[in-house]
Structures are given as C-alpha cells and as structure tokens.
Amino acid sequence: MHPHHSGPDPGRASPGTPPLPPAVAERLRPGAPELARRLADAIRAHVPAYSGPADEPKGTAIRHAAEAAVGLFLDRITDPAASGHRACDVHLRIGRHERETGHGLDSLQAAYRVGTRFAWRWVMRAGRQAEFPAAVFAHLADLTLDVADELVTTAVGGYREAGESPESRRRRLLHVLLDEPAAAPAIIAVFAARAAWLVPEVATPVAITGEVSFATPAPSADVLAELDIVRPRLIVPGEADDERLDSIRAALPGAQLAVGPTVPLGRLGSALRWTYHALEMRDEPLVMVEDHLPEVLVRADRALGAHLRDRLLRPMRTFTESRRHRQLETLRAWLDLRGDVPEMAARLAIHPQTVRYRVRQLQQLYGMQMAGSAGRLELELGLLTGSGDTAAADAPDRTLP
Incomplete structure (x- = not known):
C-alpha cells in the first residue's frame, strides 16, 4: 500500500508523552478481542448505515477495522512510536469503500464517534478494575483520542480520495506536509501513497513570486506544486541541487524563487515561512535561504x-x-x-x-x-x-x- 522510501519508517508516530510501563498494556491486552467485538457491535447498533449481521461482509469489515484500532492503541501504550501502517491501511480502505458504495461521509464520521466513546468507556472500566492511578488514566485518555484522530483522518482521507483527481491528491498531500503542528508520519505516509509520492527523509520548500502562469505544470513529476494561489509554492523531495533548481527556473522563467533549507518533513511548514520571509527581504531572481538565516531570524518576529x-x-x-x-x-x-x-x-x-x-x-x-x-x-x-x-x-x- 505504501511507496518504498529511504530513511526512517514513515508509518511511525512521533513520540509524544513518554511510554507507560508494560504492565499497563498487559493488564488491558487480554480484553482486547472482547473490546474489538463489542466496539464493532456498538457501531452496527448505533449507526444505521452499518446495521446488519456481524457475519456479512460489512460486519466483517467493521470488526477488522476495530481489531486494527485496538491493536494500535495497545502497541502505542508502551511504544509511542509504534508503526501505524497496518491500521491506517485498513481504515484507508474503509473510507474508500464507503465513497465507492455511495454512503455519506456523515455516517463514516458518526461511526468513529461511537467507536471512540465506547472504547474510552471500556478503558475506564478496565482501568478501575486494575486500580490504575489517575496519571495513567490521563495518559490513556490522550492516547485514545490520538489514535482515534489518526484513524478517522485516514478514513476520511480515503473517502475523499475516491472522488479526487491525481492532481487533487498531490495538492492535498502538499497541504498535509505543510500543516502546523506537523501531521503524524503515518498520516503523511497514507496521503503520500494516495498521491503516488515516494516519501523522502527530508524535503525543501520553495516560495515563488513574480510572473507565474497558473497553468504551469510542476517542474518534474516528484515535485509537489501549488501555483494557482496568491503565494505559489513547491515542495522538492530531498535537497534542491543545481540540476533541480535549473529545471525549476526553466519551468518558471519569469518568477523569483526563494529556496528554503532542507529539513525533515515535520519542519516543512516552518521552513516555508522562513522562505517567504527571505523572498520579501531580497529582490533577487534566486534567494538561498541558508545564506540569510540570521536576517530571516530577526525578520520572522x-x-x-x-x-x-x-x-x-x-x-x-x-x-x-x-x-x-x-x-x-x-x-x-x-x-x-x-x-x-x-x-x-x-x-x-x-x-x-x-x-x-x-x-x-x-x-x-x-x-x-x-x-x-x-x-x-x-x-x-x-x-x-x-x-x-x-x-x-x-x-x-x-x-x-
């Protein structure tokens, strides 16, 4: 499902809070099969679009999605960076299928709301029985919401993808990459797979002004471009070397370019802001932001x-x-x-x-x-x-x- 890549696993979540002791997950893990089954039952009972017998294809798909979600939740208890690839793949397919079968997005989102509420009530009951301290409950609450948010974002993305053009998918990926705070690597990997974009370890933002034709295509197939906006921009995978810059300048002959620093994907949004500052400071055809970082620093505030x-x-x-x-x-x-x-x-x-x-x-x-x-x-x-x-x-x- 995901493109090959170099560098760190793009399906690994960014560690947030420190991991909990393994004993917490071990106390919850024996009840995981029951949680997944009852979670799927709750969705079928409370969301009319998903009603029906548990052994029909629709019921089986809901159970598989619940099992993937519960598995990811338990893995993240002890390893906040546990890979979300498998769970995201399952939920991406759920979203795509819902669009292809004509179901509304409201029903899909309602299913995740029901599932999240049910999962948290189950964790609360199991935690009380295990006599978890308050700090553990707070951590589990955050984790429940984080995993739910990651999976519903993936499913909604899959739903929208089913009706999107290839160019729309690439543009949506560009927006995800520039989000602040940064999107989780697993989410980036899902959107990248939909856009057929190989996930690099680092990338380079480019800010553009001047004579830019909105009909101009991206300078090359692996460059993400958004040119038909007031502040056009590009994302170049990896470093923007001389050969790459020559191709960009050839594609945009009347434009002024500011080439940002090459950064990990999680810092692309910040790097693009720095790049726009450099573009405002320098009246030159090509501005390399790395050459003006102190000036960018004081201009940023x-x-x-x-x-x-x-x-x-x-x-x-x-x-x-x-x-x-x-x-x-x-x-x-x-x-x-x-x-x-x-x-x-x-x-x-x-x-x-x-x-x-x-x-x-x-x-x-x-x-x-x-x-x-x-x-x-x-x-x-x-x-x-x-x-x-x-x-x-x-x-x-x-x-x-």
Missing part, C-alpha cells in the same frame, strides 16, 4: 526586530541622517572585520585616523555592549533588521568626520 532596531538607533536619536548612516556603516565594518582599523579604512575608503575617531564615538554610544559577545550579537541583529533608514542623505553632513 517583526515586533522583536523593530525593538532591536529601536535599541540600536536610540543612542543616535540626535544625529542627522547622514551622520547616523556613517556611524552604522562604521559599526557594521567594525563587527565584520573585528576592529581591524586598516581593513576598515580600506572598506570605508577613509583615513585610518577617521576610523579610530568614529570607533571611539561608537564606544561612547554603546559602551560595554561592544565588549561582550552577547552585546555584539544584539548589535549585529539590529543591523540586520533593516537598511532603509541607513541611507545617506543627499546633502553631506560636515559636522563630524
């Missing part, structure tokens, strides 16, 4: 960036624009060149004595901030937050060198 900028400029509030520009330019050179006066003089095209004069002024303005690494870092971040207010005035200021 605009309020914090503005505060850092205010702190940087506060000691210069009485300066004219051109004088402030010269001092900021000198500060940037001082930080970049670690105070090397001859190198600073060469960069700024001024006399070394003028450099020393300006540096003494900076030391008077910023004091100990220039002496410590934390203070220097803050100054650098402040310089990165903006450049528009550092432009020199047309008329030169002759009051100080």
Whole structure:
C-alpha cells in the first residue's frame, strides 16, 4: 500500500508523552478481542448505515477495522512510536469503500464517534478494575483520542480520495506536509501513497513570486506544486541541487524563487515561512535561504526586530541622517572585520585616523555592549533588521568626520 522510501519508517508516530510501563498494556491486552467485538457491535447498533449481521461482509469489515484500532492503541501504550501502517491501511480502505458504495461521509464520521466513546468507556472500566492511578488514566485518555484522530483522518482521507483527481491528491498531500503542528508520519505516509509520492527523509520548500502562469505544470513529476494561489509554492523531495533548481527556473522563467533549507518533513511548514520571509527581504531572481538565516531570524518576529532596531538607533536619536548612516556603516565594518582599523579604512575608503575617531564615538554610544559577545550579537541583529533608514542623505553632513 505504501511507496518504498529511504530513511526512517514513515508509518511511525512521533513520540509524544513518554511510554507507560508494560504492565499497563498487559493488564488491558487480554480484553482486547472482547473490546474489538463489542466496539464493532456498538457501531452496527448505533449507526444505521452499518446495521446488519456481524457475519456479512460489512460486519466483517467493521470488526477488522476495530481489531486494527485496538491493536494500535495497545502497541502505542508502551511504544509511542509504534508503526501505524497496518491500521491506517485498513481504515484507508474503509473510507474508500464507503465513497465507492455511495454512503455519506456523515455516517463514516458518526461511526468513529461511537467507536471512540465506547472504547474510552471500556478503558475506564478496565482501568478501575486494575486500580490504575489517575496519571495513567490521563495518559490513556490522550492516547485514545490520538489514535482515534489518526484513524478517522485516514478514513476520511480515503473517502475523499475516491472522488479526487491525481492532481487533487498531490495538492492535498502538499497541504498535509505543510500543516502546523506537523501531521503524524503515518498520516503523511497514507496521503503520500494516495498521491503516488515516494516519501523522502527530508524535503525543501520553495516560495515563488513574480510572473507565474497558473497553468504551469510542476517542474518534474516528484515535485509537489501549488501555483494557482496568491503565494505559489513547491515542495522538492530531498535537497534542491543545481540540476533541480535549473529545471525549476526553466519551468518558471519569469518568477523569483526563494529556496528554503532542507529539513525533515515535520519542519516543512516552518521552513516555508522562513522562505517567504527571505523572498520579501531580497529582490533577487534566486534567494538561498541558508545564506540569510540570521536576517530571516530577526525578520520572522517583526515586533522583536523593530525593538532591536529601536535599541540600536536610540543612542543616535540626535544625529542627522547622514551622520547616523556613517556611524552604522562604521559599526557594521567594525563587527565584520573585528576592529581591524586598516581593513576598515580600506572598506570605508577613509583615513585610518577617521576610523579610530568614529570607533571611539561608537564606544561612547554603546559602551560595554561592544565588549561582550552577547552585546555584539544584539548589535549585529539590529543591523540586520533593516537598511532603509541607513541611507545617506543627499546633502553631506560636515559636522563630524
């Protein structure tokens, strides 16, 4: 059911809370067959679309789905990263079958609501008999809801998939990959299988602006694309090497691209946000976000960036624009060149004595901030937050060198 892949098992859940002691699962496991049977009976009794004898094909399918759900729940008690592939496959098929046979989505979702309520009541009774402490009950409650959510998401996805075009499946996968918080690897694997997309260990987001035709197809078959929106984007499996970037630029000749960092799938949503920030900062045909991470960092929180900028400029509030520009330019050179006066003089095209004069002024303005690494870092971040207010005035200021 799932595509071959390299890297970690894409059907393994991301560990959340720590595992419970094995004794908890062992106390519940003997009752698992009864739980699955009674859970299936409850669904057939309370959801009219699934009524009928337990030994008919519909009843058998419901029982198999219940057994897979209970098995996954018990496995996750002691191993939060236990694979959900088998259970997700079963529930994916359930969702597909419901769409193909003409049943409504409401009945499918109602079945999961009934099953979740019944399963939790059963766990409560079994836990009381085993005299589980309150902390274990809380953990089991969270686990019950997590497993139910994972499986109903998979089943509803299968239901919708049965009526979707291949392009719609790829777009839905792109949305799942960019979800924040990140979707569980087992869910990603299900959507990837439906879209015939090989699940990589890492991927690279690409943000796009400029001349983009909404009718343009994806640059290559394994690239997930959404171009007919206000902020077009791509997901490239693996790293976006030179060959890959050349093909993307050839497919989008009038576009400006920002290529994000290559990250694990669980961080794609965050990486795309960073990539959009880089796209806004740089007016270049191709922006590599990895080359501008400090600037992206301060731009990602605009309020914090503005505060850092205010702190940087506060000691210069009485300066004219051109004088402030010269001092900021000198500060940037001082930080970049670690105070090397001859190198600073060469960069700024001024006399070394003028450099020393300006540096003494900076030391008077910023004091100990220039002496410590934390203070220097803050100054650098402040310089990165903006450049528009550092432009020199047309008329030169002759009051100080």
